[in-house]
Amino acid sequence: xxxxxxLEATISARKNADPESSxxxxxxxxxxxxxxEKFGEEAIExxxxxxxxxxxxxxxxxxxxxxxxxxxxxxxDVALIDVLAELEQRQGTSGIAEKSAR
Numbered sequence: 001x002x003x004x005x006x007l008e009a010t011i012s013a014r015k016n017a018d019p020e021s022s023x024x025x026x027x028x029x030x031x032x033x034x035x036x037e038k039f040g041e042e043a044i045e046x047x048x049x050x051x052x053x054x055x056x057x058x059x060x061x062x063x064x065x066x067x068x069x070x071x072x073x074x075x076x077d078v079a080l081i082d083v084l085a086e087l088e089q090r091q092g093t094s095g096i097a098e099k100s101a102r
Contacts, residue, residue, distance in 0.1 A: 008070050008080045015074060024071060032075040039068040 001009075010024070017025035027035055046061035070080065 004066065004070070004080060007067065008074070011070050011074045027068075027071050028075055032072070035068070035072040035075040039065070039072045042068045 011028075014022045014024040015028055019026040019029040027038060042061065042064045046058060046065050049058040049061045073080065073083065
C-alpha cells in the first residue's frame, strides 16, 4: 500500500468520526463545498511557494495539497483508485491530444 493509499484509508476511516476529535472529520462535516475551498487555499499556498522558490516550503505545501485533495475526493465519494485509473488511461497520450479530445 502506498502512502497516498494509506492516507486515503485514514481519511475514509475518519469520515464518521467526531468532528471535535479529528481535523479530517471536522473538514468533512462541513461538506464538499468547504473541502473544495480548503483544497483551493492549499493549492494557492503551494503556488506561492513555487514562485518564491523555497523547496522546503513547497514540499510542505505540496503535502498539504495532496491531503486536502484526498479529503475533497472523499467528500464526493471519489476513490483514489479511480483517479489513478484515469491517469493510467491517459498515459502515452499527448497532453495536447488529450485536451483536444475533451
